[in-house]
Amino acid sequence: MKKRIRFIFGILLLVAATMALYTVLTIQNNVKQMNTEASQTSPYFPEYPAVNTQGKNPALVKRGEYLTKAGDCITCHTNTPEKGAVFAGALPMHTPFGTIYSPNITPDKETGIGNWTEEQFITAMTKGISPQGHYYYPAFPYYYFSKLTHDDLIAIKAYLDSIPAVHEESRKNEMMKPFNLRFLQLGWREMFFRSQELQGYKPDAKQTTSWNRGAYLVEGLGHCAMCHSPSYHILTQSLPLGAPIKKYNLTGAPIQGYLASNISQSHLASISEAEIVKVFTEDRLIGGGKVKGPMLEVNHDSLRYLSHDDLYAIATYLKSVKSVTPSKSSVAPGATIYEGYCASCHALGIGGAPKFGDPAAWDAILKAKVDGVYANVIHGMGGMPAKGTCLSCSDADIKQAVDYMLSAARGETGTQ
Numbered sequence: 531m532k533k534r535i536r537f538i539f540g541i542l543l544l545v546a547a548t549m550a551l552y553t554v555l556t557i558q559n560n561v562k563q564m565n566t567e568a569s570q571t572s573p574y575f576p577e578y579p580a581v582n583t584q585g586k587n588p589a590l591v592k593r594g595e596y597l598t599k600a601g602d603c604i605t606c607h608t609n610t611p612e613k614g615a616v617f618a619g620a621l622p623m624h625t626p627f628g629t630i631y632s633p634n635i636t637p638d639k640e641t642g643i644g645n646w647t648e649e650q651f652i653t654a655m656t657k658g659i660s661p662q663g664h665y666y667y668p669a670f671p672y673y674y675f676s677k678l679t680h681d682d683l684i685a686i687k688a689y690l691d692s693i694p695a696v697h698e699e700s701r702k703n704e705m706m707k708p709f710n711l712r713f714l715q716l717g718w719r720e721m722f723f724r725s726q727e728l729q730g731y732k733p734d735a736k737q738t739t740s741w742n743r744g745a746y747l748v749e750g751l752g753h754c755a756m757c758h759s760p761s762y763h764i765l766t767q768s769l770p771l772g773a774p775i776k777k778y779n780l781t782g783a784p785i786q787g788y789l790a791s792n793i794s795q796s797h798l799a800s801i802s803e804a805e806i807v808k809v810f811t812e813d814r815l816i817g818g819g820k821v822k823g824p825m826l827e828v829n830h831d832s833l834r835y836l837s838h839d840d841l842y843a844i845a846t847y848l849k850s851v852k853s854v855t856p857s858k859s860s861v862a863p864g865a866t867i868y869e870g871y872c873a874s875c876h877a878l879g880i881g882g883a884p885k886f887g888d889p890a891a892w893d894a895i896l897k898a899k900v901d902g903v904y905a906n907v908i909h910g911m912g913g914m915p916a917k918g919t920c921l922s923c924s925d926a927d928i929k930q931a932v933d934y935m936l937s938a939a940r941g942e943t944g945t946q
């Protein structure tokens with residue numbers, strides 16, 4: 531019986547997914563917005579507010595503050611583009627299926643979560659279910675927070691109860707049909723969350739305390755895989771379903787016009803813990819170069835506040851993560867960029883874009899001088915936006931993506 535229910539919800543999700551294909555143009559627009567927004571907004575890092583611990587346990591509030599910082603709650607729950615009040619929500623988050631606004635999580639009793647009980651808070655954070663019984667979207671990382679201990683959650687709640695209350699109504703989500711129907715999240719939950727739920731974090735007795743602390747921070751509070759793991763997707767990586775593929779844990783994925791690097795053992799084995807910690811404390815990428823985009827926010831809003839021991843623990847854990855590296859065609863840089871930025875138009879041949887792998891559509895392009903083709907893509911032509919919206923891509927990155935598309939047109943690469 532259970533199996534059957536699971537199957538039915540799976541089908542419901544797939545129906546929803548199929549309907550999404552008919553609205554691909556809307557999606558494409560949203561993807562474009564997702565891909566460009568990070569590069570347009572100049573970095574602004576909200577400040578943590580002063581707390582009022584009157585009538586509360588100050589030590590618990592302090593611990594909660596540290597954990598809230600490790601969870602990077604402030605980045606999503608503050609409307610930074612409009613310099614909104616901290617933790618008052620209203621940050622628009624563009625998903626391929628529409629826009630979600632983060633809610634107000636200040637202790638205001640009417641518009642925030644001031645009336646919530648500890649139990650309601652724990653259910654929201656670990657099960658993704660609201661006090662009214664609604665299912666949250668996976669844009670709220672409850673998938674990861676389900677690993678948190680109840681003690682830690684109680685501390686986070688104590689902290690959130692002691693920050694300034696802001697009276698600000700949460701904004702209404704603008705999700706496309708049928709994704710506006712929250713019950714459809716049941717399909718998602720059945721397919722991706724069920725096996726994760728209720729597991730909590732299980733320490734590995736064979737590992738050190740530091741390793742276990744690192745694993746708890748990375749896989750739980752820090753929700754690093756939300757950006758750093760390839761997600762299950764519909765059709766192309768530019769339509770992610772917000773569910774990490776566990777076997778590819780932390781092997782890298784495109785996000786908001788950037789590539790969140792592979793941070794598993796296959797990339798970090800020979801890098802020292804100290805050098806990894808410098809990524810967080812000095813904004814320095816492993817190969818040199820400055821950390822940019824969403825990771826800069828993670829560093830400044832979250833990781834910068836953590837103790838050296840915790841950052842070292844994170845580095846220790848990352849170096850040990852053994853994941854399957856995704857199949858060759860999707861790790862080739864050209865393929866990754868194609869999947870992340872170009873497929874939204876080229877997979878189906880939308881708006882006159884030559885369709886991926888279709889020899890007829892590419893015939894004339896294959897006969898043209900390749901330098902001219904590169905230039906057309908880098909500078910844009912007709913309906914083809916400059917760099918195909920990948921503003922963080924270098925010219926060399928774009929050439930690799932073009933090469934990948936050209937070889938597919940010649941029938942040299944398996945289409946997928």
Ligand code: HEC
Nearest residue numbers: 601602603606630631632633635654660666667669670671
């Ligand atoms: C990646 C962005 C993101 C991060 C990080 C994040 N949240 Fe959220 N959170 C959301 C979104 C989006 C929603 C609304 C989901 C929906 O409407 O289905 C939400 C909802 C919530 C809710 C439910 C509020 C309500 O009114 O129903 C609570 C409580 C919450 N978050 C607390 C936290 C805490 C505590 C942290 C840090 C430990 C955190 N969130 C980190 C995006 C985020």
Ligand code: HEC
Nearest residue numbers: 752754757788789790791809815816820821822824825828
């Ligand atoms: C909101 C998305 C996001 C989240 C969450 C996130 N990262 Fe990142 N991370 C990125 C992006 C994007 C880059 C690449 C930055 C660049 O190219 O400038 C990156 C880069 C890195 C790097 C540098 C790798 C290198 O080769 O130089 C490390 C290490 C890293 N992240 C670790 C983490 C850890 C640990 C967490 C969780 C605590 C985390 N990240 C959470 C998006 C994210």
Ligand code: HEC
Nearest residue numbers: 871872875881882883903906911912913914917918931932
């Ligand atoms: C918003 C939709 C869109 C995106 C995203 C997009 N393209 Fe295009 N692309 C087009 C369209 C439309 C054309 C046809 C332009 C024309 O012929 O005027 C095109 C044409 C091309 C061509 C042929 C150029 C020529 O000389 O005729 C190449 C190669 C190409 N795109 C590569 C890419 C790459 C690489 C990316 C990702 C980095 C990308 N595209 C992203 C819409 C898109």
